[in-house]
Amino acid sequence: DTAVSQTPKYLVTQMGNDKSIKCEQNLGHDTMYWYKQDSKKFLKIMFSYNNKELIINETVPNRFSPKSPDKAHLNLHINSLELGDSAVYFCASRKNPGQGSEQYFGPGTRLTVT
Amino acid sequence: DAKTTQPPSMDCAEGRAANLPCNHSTISGNEYVYWYRQIHSQGPQYIIHGLKNNETNEMASLIITEDRKSSTLILPHATLRDTAVYYCIVRKRDSNYQLIWGAGTKLIIKP
Numbered sequence: 001d002t003a004v005s006q007t008p009k010y011l012v013t014q015m016g017n018d019k020s021i022k023c024e025q026n027l028g029h030d031t032m033y034w035y036k037q038d039s040k041k042f043l044k045i046m047f048s049y050n051n052k053e054l055i056i057n058e059t060v061p062n063r064f065s066p067k068s069p070d071k072a073h074l075n076l077h078i079n080s081l082e083l084g085d086s087a088v089y090f091c092a093s094r095k096n097p098g099q100g101s102e103q104y105f106g107p108g109t110r111l112t113v114t
Numbered sequence: 115d116a117k118t119t120q121p122p123s124m125d126c127a128e129g130r131a132a133n134l135p136c137n138h139s140t141i142s143g144n145e146y147v148y149w150y151r152q153i154h155s156q157g158p159q160y161i162i163h164g165l166k167n168n169e170t171n172e173m174a175s176l177i178i179t180e181d182r183k184s185s186t187l188i189l190p191h192a193t194l195r196d197t198a199v200y201y202c203i204v205r206k207r208d209s210n211y212q213l214i215w216g217a218g219t220k221l222i223i224k225p
Contacts, residue, residue, distance in 0.1 A: 004157075033212075041199070041217070041218075042215060042216075042217065043158070043201075043215035044215070045212050045213070045214075048212060055212075090157050090158070092157075092158075102148070102160035102163065103158075103160065103213065104160070105157030105158045105159070106157050107156060107157050108155075108156070108157050
């Protein structure tokens with residue numbers, strides 16, 4: 001009965017490869033997010049997405065693309081992986097874009113690019 | 115967007131109340147104060163939020179000063195499992211209400 005789940009938990013791959021991270025939420029939430037947490041532990045928003053709108057952080061390279069097959073899923077696809085992409089990636093969801101609703105986070109995916 | 119300032123680290127004895135301060139002097143009238151925590155190797159976890167009034171739930175209490183320029187998160191009886199990084203966040207005003215995360219406070223509960 002996990003609320004927000006991510007797969008895989010660990011991902012080790014080589015530079016230049018293309019990989020995807022999957023995220024699913026069973027909370028019926030309307031908005032989903034992807035965050036990147038680097039080695040300095042700062043959490044940075046990458047994308048937010050609901051049924052109507054995709055908001056992209058302009059600092060995110062276009063090698064990163066979110067894909068939402070349905071309301072419960074927001075996957076992150078990364079092309080041509082680079083060493084600097086190594087980080088922990090968190091998926092999150094929120095009920096609706098209202099002031100009072102909190103975000104629920106997944107357990108994270110630790111990506112290591114060699 | 116309003117910025118927050120937190121001490122980088124704090125210690126607290128197990129069983130005591132842990133009081134975590136946060137300054138947000140540039141907060142706007144309709145911005146909320148949110149607290150999250152991140153236990154090692156886990157995703158962030160929502161704790162509590164408030165606008166003007168003090169708030170309490172099963173996890174913690176949030177005390178917001180009358181001028182709203184600072185707040186304090188109180189864990190009434192800290193346990194070893196409360197060791198984590200605690201983030202104070204003022205929610206950005208836009209349609210997606212994105213959270214802007216700082217460095218947080220590393221709280222260490224000692225036996």
